[in-house]
Amino acid sequence: MVLDVRLVPGAFDPAGELAAFTARVPAAGGVVSFLGKVRADSGVEALEIRHYEPMTLPGFAALAQTAARRWALEGLLLLHRVGEMGPDAPIVLVAAAARHRRDAFAATDFVMDHLKSESWLWKRERTAQGWRWIEPRAQDHSDRARWS
Amino acid sequence: MDRGARLVFLGRLEDLAGMAELAVPTGPLEQVLAGLDRELAVALLDDRVRLALNGRLLAESGGIMLGAGDELAFLPPVSGG
Numbered sequence: 001m002v003l004d005v006r007l008v009p010g011a012f013d014p015a016g017e018l019a020a021f022t023a024r025v026p027a028a029g030g031v032v033s034f035l036g037k038v039r040a041d042s043g044v045e046a047l048e049i050r051h052y053e054p055m056t057l058p059g060f061a062a063l064a065q066t067a068a069r070r071w072a073l074e075g076l077l078l079l080h081r082v083g084e085m086g087p088d089a090p091i092v093l094v095a096a097a098a099r100h101r102r103d104a105f106a107a108t109d110f111v112m113d114h115l116k117s118e119s120w121l122w123k124r125e126r127t128a129q130g131w132r133w134i135e136p137r138a139q140d141h142s143d144r145a146r147w148s
Numbered sequence: 149m150d151r152g153a154r155l156v157f158l159g160r161l162e163d164l165a166g167m168a169e170l171a172v173p174t175g176p177l178e179q180v181l182a183g184l185d186r187e188l189a190v191a192l193l194d195d196r197v198r199l200a201l202n203g204r205l206l207a208e209s210g211g212i213m214l215g216a217g218d219e220l221a222f223l224p225p226v227s228g229g
Contacts, residue, residue: 050158050159050162052156052158052223054219054221055200055203055205055221055223058203116228118226119226119228120158120223121226121227121228122158122160122226122227123227123228124227133160133227135227136225136228137228140228
């Protein structure tokens with residue numbers, strides 16, 4: 001079982017990361033991935049994500065382990081950017097590898113729903129009007145409630 | 149000051165405080181907060197702000213005593229990953 005969970009302080013290459021992860025899970029019959037990126041059409045010039053070292057990564061690791069217990073996985077990859085990034089930059093890459101695709105789809109969806117509502121991350125974005133902190137969305141909480 | 153404690157401000161609280169962390173004397177949290185800028189102290193005590201002592205989330209914010217080397221983090225609502 002491969003669990004690869006990292007906070008990434010600089011730009012990363014999603015295709016390269018996915019290829020490297022896939023190479024580590026030979027028993028998998030499928031790999032499902034989700035890539036979250038900064039929207040490039042919304043007037044956002046920069047996005048900054050701040051984290052809290054003692055809690056953010058341990059929280060991600062616990063989430064990955066929960067998913068690994070709940071579904072039959074060969075591996076789970078969870079990469080999350082922190083720091084400042086521009087339009088189109090990759091923010092988050094989640095990939096689940098499993099012998100059978102449904103486990104991989106479900107685990108990826110589960111991890112994303114929990115990341116959106118529970119991560120110890122704070123985001124702000126810069127538009128022509130300046131920096132603005134991003135508030136939690138009600139939708140993020142109802143998405144997570146699908147799993148309980 | 150290395151025998152004191154440390155407050156850590158996350159998200160918008162960092163901007164409000166004008167710093168990411170602050171070295172403070174040890175003692176009851178109420179006493180430490182009383183020494184801060186009033187606007188900042190009010191923001192730190194907001195119901196939606198969670199507290200973590202040395203990386204562990206606290207169930208409630210009452211009766212906190214800061215000891216030497218303690219790190220108390222103020223966590224405003226998260227924005228999502």
